[in-house]
Amino acid sequence: MTPRPTETAPTRVLPVIEISGSPLDRGRQYGEAVRPQLHAALGYYEEAFGQSAGLTWDRVTARAARWLEPVRDYAPHLVDEMRGIADGAGVDLLDVLALNARGEVIYDKSFAQMEADGRTPEEEPAEGCTSFAAHGEASGDGHVYAGQNWDWRAGVADTVVMIRIVQPPKPTLVMQVEAGQIGRQGANSAGIAFNANGLGGRFDDAIGLPQTVVRRSVLDQSNITDALDVLCRTRAHIASNALLTCREGFAIDLETTPAGHGWMYPTDGLLVHGNHYQAGVPAQLAAAGYRPMSSDSLVRVPRAEQGLRALRGSTGPDESRKIIRHAMSDHLGLPESLCTHPDPRQPAVKHWTTLVSSLADLTTGDYHVTAGTPCDREYQHLPWNLYDGPYGQN
Numbered sequence: 001m002t003p004r005p006t007e008t009a010p011t012r013v014l015p016v017i018e019i020s021g022s023p024l025d026r027g028r029q030y031g032e033a034v035r036p037q038l039h040a041a042l043g044y045y046e047e048a049f050g051q052s053a054g055l056t057w058d059r060v061t062a063r064a065a066r067w068l069e070p071v072r073d074y075a076p077h078l079v080d081e082m083r084g085i086a087d088g089a090g091v092d093l094l095d096v097l098a099l100n101a102r103g104e105v106i107y108d109k110s111f112a113q114m115e116a117d118g119r120t121p122e123e124e125p126a127e128g129c130t131s132f133a134a135h136g137e138a139s140g141d142g143h144v145y146a147g148q149n150w151d152w153r154a155g156v157a158d159t160v161v162m163i164r165i166v167q168p169p170k171p172t173l174v175m176q177v178e179a180g181q182i183g184r185q186g187a188n189s190a191g192i193a194f195n196a197n198g199l200g201g202r203f204d205d206a207i208g209l210p211q212t213v214v215r216r217s218v219l220d221q222s223n224i225t226d227a228l229d230v231l232c233r234t235r236a237h238i239a240s241n242a243l244l245t246c247r248e249g250f251a252i253d254l255e256t257t258p259a260g261h262g263w264m265y266p267t268d269g270l271l272v273h274g275n276h277y278q279a280g281v282p283a284q285l286a287a288a289g290y291r292p293m294s295s296d297s298l299v300r301v302p303r304a305e306q307g308l309r310a311l312r313g314s315t316g317p318d319e320s321r322k323i324i325r326h327a328m329s330d331h332l333g334l335p336e337s338l339c340t341h342p343d344p345r346q347p348a349v350k351h352w353t354t355l356v357s358s359l360a361d362l363t364t365g366d367y368h369v370t371a372g373t374p375c376d377r378e379y380q381h382l383p384w385n386l387y388d389g390p391y392g393q394n
Contacts, residue, residue, distance in 0.1 A: 020166035023077040027084020037179035041159040064098035099180040101210040131195035133251035138269030140314035143363035146193035146245035154351035172389025183216025189389030191247030199239040200293035203258040208237035247362040274301040296336035329375035
């Protein structure tokens with residue numbers, strides 16, 4: 001029987017890092033600040049890729065190299081930032097690129113066809129996350145909220161950092177990332193929050209952009225339509241869900257795939273998305289007999305919706321945070337529950353957990369995170385206000 005999580009966990013906070021200057025300078029500051037965490041991440045993924053597919057790290061970086069030119073063509077400043085990270089951390093550019101394209105390496109179609117290399121890789125579940133947006137009638141205190149439980153490999157928990165990127169005239173960003181990554185989930189000083197979920201599914205062999213590049217480019221925008229345009233006009237390499245929320249009280253969810261996009265809007269001000277296709281299964285996957293890669297997502301989404309409906313009765317932000325944390329701590333289906341815990345039936349290298357539970361108050365600019373599972377940790381209030389930057393309201 002799977003043990004239930006403890007009531008309390010050792011106090012731990014996520015490291016907070018601030019970088020500024022030119023892309024190369026920002027990268028060097030970043031790489032120097034996260035050198036131990038970045039080396040730990042490289043060690044973990046070397047073990048994980050070796051275990052799941054028999055890949056040496058040299059072969060992982062060789063596979064990642066295919067994304068270097070597409071990223072340079074689309075966003076040369078982000079290649080400069082990655083080069084600075086590599087310099088600051090004392091690693092190779094392709095090491096940093098591999099950390100930024102680790103999802104693409106795992107879910108690339110060629111990875112699933114490695115029988116030709118003498119080994120059949122294990123099928124990987126989509127990166128698990130449950131994202132939400134709440135505004136209007138779904139928010140009793142009138143605030144606009146966005147956040148998620150970010151579920152991924154427990155082995156990288158100690159590599160997660162909170163980073164603030166000051167890059168005028170672009171918006172200032174606050175994101176939770178694995179050390180060395182240039183983008184993942186977060187919000188910006190223009191009042192736009194970006195939350196993401198893996199969707200799974202193999203598509204064709206065409207090269208698209210890594211998710212970290214797409215997500216960073218979304219958060220670099222100063223208004224919601226430009227942010228949406230990034231998602232609609234770029235071709236990502238793998239499928240991923242994007243939930244955009246803005247401080248004006250608007251949210252939209254895009255299920256982005258290399259083959260096409262689906263979209264959803266909130267119902268009565270509440271929108272929740274997990275790791276299965278909710279707007280519609282792409283025809284390419286439906287024809288192949290699509291089944292959700294993360295079956296627990298079918299439980300997590302309605303449980304989050306049920307818990308978050310209590311926000312309607314909130315009388316203020318303090319109460320709202322308690323309601324949201326309680327909702328995102330749900331354990332139905334433990335260990336693969338909304339609040340995910342490592343499964344002791346699996347080897348340690350395959351353990352999953354909720355790495356971060358995040359909550360952005362887009363009305364006040366306050367950003368809260370838990371350093372691990374939200375059921376046994378209080379929110380860490382970040383030392384920055386989202387709106388201390390270009391396009392901010394403070």
